Amino acid sequence: MQRRDFLAAGLSLACAVPSISRAQGYPDRPIRILQGFAAGGNADTIARVVGNEMTKSLGQPLVVEAQTGAGGTIASAAVARAKPDGYTLLLATGGHAVAGALYSKLSYQTVSDFEMISTITFFPFxxxxxxxxxxxxxxxxxxxxxxxxxxxxxxxxxxxxxxxxxxxxxxxxxxxxxxxxxxxxxxxxxxxxxxxxxxxxxxxxxxxxxxxxxxxxxxxxxxxxxxxxxxxxxxxxxxxGVAGYEVTSWAGLMAPAGTPRPIVEQLNAAVQKSLESAQVRARLEDIGGEARGSTPEEMRQLVQNELRKWTTVVNEAHIPKQ
Incomplete structure (x- = not known):
């Protein structure tokens, strides 16, 4: 029994070594942030404002790229397929959960194909x-x-x-x-x-x-x-007089599923530090948002809740699946 326990522990350690080694020295080159909407729009602006500030903590530039179309799902699919090494991230918005509710044939899973990093901002309509x-x-x-x-x-x-x-x-x-x-x-x-x-x-x-x-x-x-x-x-x-009505959209960072936890934590810390900047908070307020970070677990729960909510709305309103 003791020998089996020893072998199991050794196997667990061996599996963990690749993730730990990948996280060491991160980042050593520029990081891409993909967003799925028009350049100069809300998502693009949020990614640039926070990405520029995160550069100070990470020591590498964060380059924002627009991959537009299909309600942001093209960018989401690209990140879901990317190597989980922390060098390709997604600036996701509330539309990420909406797409999960509305599109019947996405090439990715809205929650399980991503590591959540942190929310960035929340804004009303x-x-x-x-x-x-x-x-x-x-x-x-x-x-x-x-x-x-x-x-x-x-x-x-x-x-x-x-x-x-x-x-x-x-x-x-x-x-x-x-x-x-x-x-x-x-x-x-x-x-x-x-x-x-x-x-x-x-x-x-x-x-x-x-x-x-x-x-x-x-x-x-x-x-x-x-x-x-x-x-x-x-x-x-x-x-x-419309009791129970609330719609608040949001934006946050995600990475491909399988990204090592140390990298996720490093990115989360960089987001939290960026949101401490008075300039960043003021800029996010200028575009209608409230700066608010989260833990990866809190963001995952948010996306799950939003997916359930919008799936109910789509089904009860009989909105055709796309």
Whole structure:
């Protein structure tokens, strides 16, 4: 019995040696961060802001690359297939869990094919109308949608976007029929509302802030669990009578499954240190977010919870699988 225990312990140590040796001296070359959306957008900006600061801790540049298309799934697939050595990372957003709920034939598993590193930022969406809209509050809008013969529609950045599912969740939670009108990105949905094509849109703060400040658009509600710090006068959806409604998107770093734990911990520590920077926190706030890191385990639980939530929304709203 003692001999078997000794052999088992030796085997475990032998299996651990390759991971330990791979982590030693890390990193000794630039690290890539892949993100799946347009250059200059939210995900790209978050990756660059935090990546630049992480360079100071890691001693190597973090190079951000956009691999756009299919709701961010192209970038996710590339990272899932990458060598698990800590040199290819994913800047994942809330859309990562949405895609897991919506796409029926992904080439990767949303949770198990990744090592979670840390969350970076959380941000709400805004429900926005044109400045001359007759709806002074979300309650007014929902009341109009409940009227017999009403045909209220809303615009988003596209089918399967987090914006879209935030709208479907509003329909479900408020018990109000509304029609989704998808556009090709936030800019197109903003053009649509300014021209009067739709009475309201759901959008991340960064996309509409310029028009809000210019007085062309007006926000009715924030989708988060609490009021947004940059617009403290703006009530949440819950505050306006839709109990249990909350949509907060997020961004965080992931690595391919099998990345050695010492590397994951080193990257996690670099993220936490970057979020201590006043400049980083201020920049994340500028684009509508709240800087908030996590442990790898906390991020894994977040993604699992988000996947379950959006799978329920997709199924109950009868949204066709992509």
């Amino acid at each position: 805004l429900i926005v109308v044109r400045a001359d809209s007759p709806y002074a509050s979300l309650q007014d809008l929902l009341k109009a949608a409940r009227a017999p013969g009403a045909n209220i529609s809303y615009g988003t950045a596209g089918i399967g976007s987090t914006h879209h599912l935030a709208g479907e969740l509003l329909v479900k939670t408020a018990g109000v029929p509304m029609l989704h009108v998808p556009y090709r990105g936030d800019a197109a949905s903003i053009t649509a509302i300014l021209s009067g094509e739709v009475p309201f849109i759901i959008s991340p703060p960064t996309a509409v802030m310029g028009n809000l400040k210019a007085g062309k658009l007006r926000a009715l509600a924030t989708t988060g669990p609490r009021r947004w710090s940059q617009m403290p006068q703006l009530p949440t959806v819950q505050e306006q």
